[in-house]
Amino acid sequence: MSDTALPRPAFRAATDEAPLLRIALIGIAVAGLAVLVFAPLAVVFAEALKQGWSASIQSLGNRDARSAIQLTLLITAIAVPANAAFGIASAWFITKFDFRGKAFLITLIDLPFSVSPVVAGLCIVLLFGANSAIGGWLVANGWPIVFAIPGIVLATIFVTFPFVARELIPVMIEQGRAEEEAAVTLGASGWRTFRTVTLPNIRWALLYGTLLCTARAMGEFGAVAVVSGKIRGQTATMPITIEMLYNEYLSVAAFSMAALLTALALVTLLLKTILELRHADQLAATRRH
Amino acid sequence: MHIDIDEIAKTFGATTALHPVSLNIPSGALVALLGPSGSGKTTLLRILGGLEFPTSGRVMFNGQDATGMTVQERRAGFVFQSYALFRHMTVFDNIAYGLRARPRGQRPPKAEITRRVTKLLDLIQLPDIAGRYPTQLSGGQRQRVALARALAIEPRMLLLDEPFGALDAKVRKELRQGLRDIHDETGLTTVFVTHDQDEAMELADLVVVMSMGRIEQIGRPQDIRSKPATEFVRDFITA
Numbered sequence: 001m002s003d004t005a006l007p008r009p010a011f012r013a014a015t016d017e018a019p020l021l022r023i024a025l026i027g028i029a030v031a032g033l034a035v036l037v038f039a040p041l042a043v044v045f046a047e048a049l050k051q052g053w054s055a056s057i058q059s060l061g062n063r064d065a066r067s068a069i070q071l072t073l074l075i076t077a078i079a080v081p082a083n084a085a086f087g088i089a090s091a092w093f094i095t096k097f098d099f100r101g102k103a104f105l106i107t108l109i110d111l112p113f114s115v116s117p118v119v120a121g122l123c124i125v126l127l128f129g130a131n132s133a134i135g136g137w138l139v140a141n142g143w144p145i146v147f148a149i150p151g152i153v154l155a156t157i158f159v160t161f162p163f164v165a166r167e168l169i170p171v172m173i174e175q176g177r178a179e180e181e182a183a184v185t186l187g188a189s190g191w192r193t194f195r196t197v198t199l200p201n202i203r204w205a206l207l208y209g210t211l212l213c214t215a216r217a218m219g220e221f222g223a224v225a226v227v228s229g230k231i232r233g234q235t236a237t238m239p240i241t242i243e244m245l246y247n248e249y250l251s252v253a254a255f256s257m258a259a260l261l262t263a264l265a266l267v268t269l270l271l272k273t274i275l276e277l278r279h280a281d282q283l284a285a286t287r288r289h
Numbered sequence: 290m291h292i293d294i295d296e297i298a299k300t301f302g303a304t305t306a307l308h309p310v311s312l313n314i315p316s317g318a319l320v321a322l323l324g325p326s327g328s329g330k331t332t333l334l335r336i337l338g339g340l341e342f343p344t345s346g347r348v349m350f351n352g353q354d355a356t357g358m359t360v361q362e363r364r365a366g367f368v369f370q371s372y373a374l375f376r377h378m379t380v381f382d383n384i385a386y387g388l389r390a391r392p393r394g395q396r397p398p399k400a401e402i403t404r405r406v407t408k409l410l411d412l413i414q415l416p417d418i419a420g421r422y423p424t425q426l427s428g429g430q431r432q433r434v435a436l437a438r439a440l441a442i443e444p445r446m447l448l449l450d451e452p453f454g455a456l457d458a459k460v461r462k463e464l465r466q467g468l469r470d471i472h473d474e475t476g477l478t479t480v481f482v483t484h485d486q487d488e489a490m491e492l493a494d495l496v497v498v499m500s501m502g503r504i505e506q507i508g509r510p511q512d513i514r515s516k517p518a519t520e521f522v523r524d525f526i527t528a
Contacts (some may be wrong), residue, residue: 178373181340184360185367186442187389196386200377
């Protein structure tokens with residue numbers, strides 16, 4: 001072109017913001033993160049280590065603390081695989097088939113997000129408590145649900161139910177049914193199609209949903225507080241133990257447990273990041289053509 | 290294999306996709322289902338492939354009732370409109386998929402699978418792309434890989450849904466000839482769906498013109514051109 005010699009005015013891409021606005025937006029984001037995320041994290045670890053590492057570690061070593069940690073890990077180990085299975089099943093059902101009441105079912109999956117966990121806990125007590133018909137029969141046969149581990153598992157599963165399904169549904173809707181149809185025309189059975197086509201296509205969403213579910217399952221308080229009965233050394237999970245310790249002014253013990261719970265959550269996030277970095281090429285390949 | 294479609298109808302809820310239609314496809318023919326969108330041509334193709342089931346009527350393969358046959362049993366090589374290649378698999382794995390999905394007793398050994406995939410890659414004239422992922426291919430390459438994948442199962446018939454729909458005009462012309470060559474080489478009964486009358490007329494032995502879930506005319510391209518049976522056919526082929 002002939003006008004290349006002219007001094008170039010400072011062009012800006014159409015989607016770029018003015019520098020001042022940009023700085024303001026970045027500032028707001030950073031300030032928000034600092035106040036809402038980093039400050040609480042820092043406080044938790046600072047309080048836990050107020051009397052040094054040894055006091056903190058010692059507080060985690062006693063019998064009740066160890067029992068709480070084991071219980072939380074056990075509950076998570078049951079609730080997360082269960083919800084991964086439920087989530088895959090319901091997402092599969094919703095996205096691969098057309099039926100009446102689909103919108104209603106999607107709303108129902110979201111229900112645990114909108115119902116207060118305490119209410120959910122109360123429902124479990126009403127349904128399975130010793131005073132109910134089912135609960136009475138179960139207790140009589142040596143299978144107590146409420147104030148025992150099964151109740152905590154149920155409460156945790158209920159509260160964390162939407163995480164996996166919610167991650168999977170949009171991904172599976174976007175991918176459609178064509179690849180599955182291709183697989184069956186090539187002779188693959190339903191199960192083989194699921195294993196070799198559906199599952200690989202949703203694995204990242206599944207992983208992300210599972211990690212979120214894990215973090216939430218470990219931290220669930222409200223519903224578990226209602227159904228567990230808070231029996232020290234038996235039905236007290238980590239979040240329940242933290243509350244009890246805090247109410248007894250044992251702040252080092254409370255915050256040490258809180259720091260450990262936070263660290264577990266951070267580990268799940270770290271895992272996700274590492275997996276994403278390591279499999280970046282596959283991640284790109286499985287995105288839409 | 291010859292295919293007989295006997296009074297096939299299909300409704301989805303309150304909408305009628307196909308009024309009872311009948312059609313005989315001779316063995317080894319290359320047939321075009323031609324019509325505008327909503328004419329029922331894709332529904333008919335999917336019923337042949339076993340991806341939809343008719344509300345009433347029968348489908349016969351070589352004179353035997355195949356109406357209730359599952360999609361797996363039909364062994365129809367199906368090429369989808371947007372190709373539906375498995376995006377997480379390489380081209381090699383895509384083409385080998387159908388062979389590996391066979392029950393253990395009928396599954397060819399590894400070396401045989403490799404040999405067959407290589408042969409198919411030669412057939413579609415893309416011998417060097419075995420290790421690529423679908424995202425790394427052009428539209429025309431994807432279409433040919435989808436064709437190779439469908440041929441790998443040694444299908445009894447070849448069904449193609451708008452096989453050239455997603456391609457630009459130049460590639461379209463090349464691949465038309467490609468499909469004709471593959472059809473002539475394999476001798477497979479082939480049915481393809483298109484809304485492009487040029488494509489249907491140039492490529493097919495037999496053209497089936499459809500509209501609103503009904504068959505308007507069945508005939509050789511030259512007969513349809515010279516003697517359109519209905520007003521719709523006249524309009525559609527001159528458009």
